[in-house]
Amino acid sequence: MSKTLFDKVWDSHVVKHIENGPDVLFIDRHLVHEVTSPVAFLGLKNRGIKVLYPERTFATADHNTPTRNQHLPVKDPLSANQLKALEENANAHNIPYWGLGHKKNGIVHVIGPENGITVPGATIVCGDSHTSTHGAFGAIAFGIGTSEVEMVLSTQCIMQPKPKSLRINVNGELSEAVTPKDVALFIISKLSTSGATGYFAEYAGDVFKNMSMEGRMTVCNLSIEMGARGGMIAPDETTFEYIKGREYTPKGKDWDAAMEYWSTLYSDDDAEFDKEVTFDASEIEPMITFGTNPGMGIGISKDIPLAETIDGSPATYKKSLEYMDYSEGEAMVGKPIDFVFLGSCTNGRIEDFRAFASIIKGRKKADNVTAWLVPGSHKVEAAIREEGILDILTEAGFELREPGCSACLAMNDDKIPAGKYAVSTSNRNFEGRQGPGARTLLASPLVAAAAAVTGKVTDPRELMQEEVLA
Numbered sequence: 001m002s003k004t005l006f007d008k009v010w011d012s013h014v015v016k017h018i019e020n021g022p023d024v025l026f027i028d029r030h031l032v033h034e035v036t037s038p039v040a041f042l043g044l045k046n047r048g049i050k051v052l053y054p055e056r057t058f059a060t061a062d063h064n065t066p067t068r069n070q071h072l073p074v075k076d077p078l079s080a081n082q083l084k085a086l087e088e089n090a091n092a093h094n095i096p097y098w099g100l101g102h103k104k105n106g107i108v109h110v111i112g113p114e115n116g117i118t119v120p121g122a123t124i125v126c127g128d129s130h131t132s133t134h135g136a137f138g139a140i141a142f143g144i145g146t147s148e149v150e151m152v153l154s155t156q157c158i159m160q161p162k163p164k165s166l167r168i169n170v171n172g173e174l175s176e177a178v179t180p181k182d183v184a185l186f187i188i189s190k191l192s193t194s195g196a197t198g199y200f201a202e203y204a205g206d207v208f209k210n211m212s213m214e215g216r217m218t219v220c221n222l223s224i225e226m227g228a229r230g231g232m233i234a235p236d237e238t239t240f241e242y243i244k245g246r247e248y249t250p251k252g253k254d255w256d257a258a259m260e261y262w263s264t265l266y267s268d269d270d271a272e273f274d275k276e277v278t279f280d281a282s283e284i285e286p287m288i289t290f291g292t293n294p295g296m297g298i299g300i301s302k303d304i305p306l307a308e309t310i311d312g313s314p315a316t317y318k319k320s321l322e323y324m325d326y327s328e329g330e331a332m333v334g335k336p337i338d339f340v341f342l343g344s345c346t347n348g349r350i351e352d353f354r355a356f357a358s359i360i361k362g363r364k365k366a367d368n369v370t371a372w373l374v375p376g377s378h379k380v381e382a383a384i385r386e387e388g389i390l391d392i393l394t395e396a397g398f399e400l401r402e403p404g405c406s407a408c409l410a411m412n413d414d415k416i417p418a419g420k421y422a423v424s425t426s427n428r429n430f431e432g433r434q435g436p437g438a439r440t441l442l443a444s445p446l447v448a449a450a451a452a453v454t455g456k457v458t459d460p461r462e463l464m465q466e467e468v469l470a
């Protein structure tokens with residue numbers, strides 16, 4: 001019988017099928033961070049049991065961590081306690097722990113791929129919704145709750161109902177300045193934040209075939225924002241090239257054996273999907289959000305849609321615009337901004353910093369802008385230095401911070417003040433997400449860079465045009 005990519009990976013991990021119930025799935029890799037793990041470890045302690053496979057479990061500190069002076073004790077007592085608990089729990093159970101200052105430390109969804117923990121055909125979970133990121137490698141990766149974290153720590157299995165299948169095709173070639181982030185924001189704007197609820201998505205077509213691994217991670221990361229359980233892309237040469245030689249990927253004969261299996265991981269030609277949607281790459285322009293959910297995005301040159309033209313409740317839509325202090329029919333280009341945040345598990349990788357630097361090179365940070373540039377990991381930070389990107393940033397008046405989730409969810413000191421506007425490369429623009437009363441405009445690193453040097457929402461193509469003319 002023909003199978004989808006998802007079916008192939010899922011079926012090979014079913015330990016037990018419960019009639020009319022969930023499947024019991026074996027989990028290959030379990031990533032752990034400080035926010036969703038303390039109660040799970042406490043559960044193990046109360047039951048007097050150990051982590052079954054510590055070597056399949058990896059812990060990092062990211063959500064609560066400061067992005068300055070990481071060598072000093074963490075001031076906030078709640079954060080300090082959570083970080084201490086993670087360290088103690090990891091040590092007690094022999095789990096690799098990459099805490100503050102460790103050279104492998106970083107955002108959980110950045111360090112997994114970076115160190116070769118994320119591989120094709122694997123099942124990967126974490127007590128974190130953006131675990132979908134790892135689907136970029138052809139893995140089944142999804143977020144779980146704290147009680148499930150305890151279940152995986154103790155049994156290396158999880159009970160899951162099988163989601164429905166959705167294929168999202170984007171064919172053709174992307175236009176200038178259109179990045180993977182724009183592709184994802186475009187898809188969410190078309191499907192809405194609940195359009196993929198109950199589904200697991202596979203991304204297919206020319207655009208994803210031609211995309212880098214980091215771009216694929218950005219796209220899969222955002223799957224959750226359209227309601228999907230996760231998203232995945234069939235592994236190919238780009239994938240194998242990326243993972244080869246990383247610390248935790250198989251070596252020698254094991255690599256050959258793995259490659260044999262990985263090469264079978266694609267949806268068969270006649271595999272059927274419960275739902276399929278197709279878009280043309282040429283429809284997509286650099287995107288920006290204007291509202292309070294990631295589905296409220298438009299091409300940057302467009303005007304904020306009128307309430308009567310949108311699907312869904314006009315009252316909710318108007319309330320959202322009120323929060324943003326925007327009006328229907330206004331242009332986004334030219335809107336003043338106060339903050340720029342480059343970072344997060346969506347866009348905190350080296351390619352994102354390269355893109356940002358490509359625009360700010362030879363320009364200066366706008367005086368009215370506060371910019372927080374936060375690498376996704378120490379490895380990203382090291383690459384920023386090695387490639388000379390730090391010099392470009394510094395010359396333009398920017399400062400580089402230390403790695404972590406930072407202003408993506410503002411659990412540390414990096415909070416956007418109430419009423420201020422932030423162009424952010426992260427993934428959520430909910431009310432108060434980046435700080436109480438903060439207003440978020442989600443966009444790509446190119447759009448963020450254009451805003452950082454002009455102090456307002458700016459089409460990056462305009463600045464790229466200037467470069468060509470100069």
Ligand SMILES: CC(C)[C@H](C(=O)O)[C@@H](O)C(=O)O
Nearest residue numbers: 035036063127128129130409
């Ligand atoms: C703190 C964590 C549970 C949360 C998530 O699950 O996504 C966070 O990472 C986020 O992005 O909102």
Ligand code: SF4
Nearest residue numbers: 130344345405408409
């Ligand atoms: S960077 Fe943001 S989205 Fe990613 S794990 Fe951290 S808080 Fe969640």
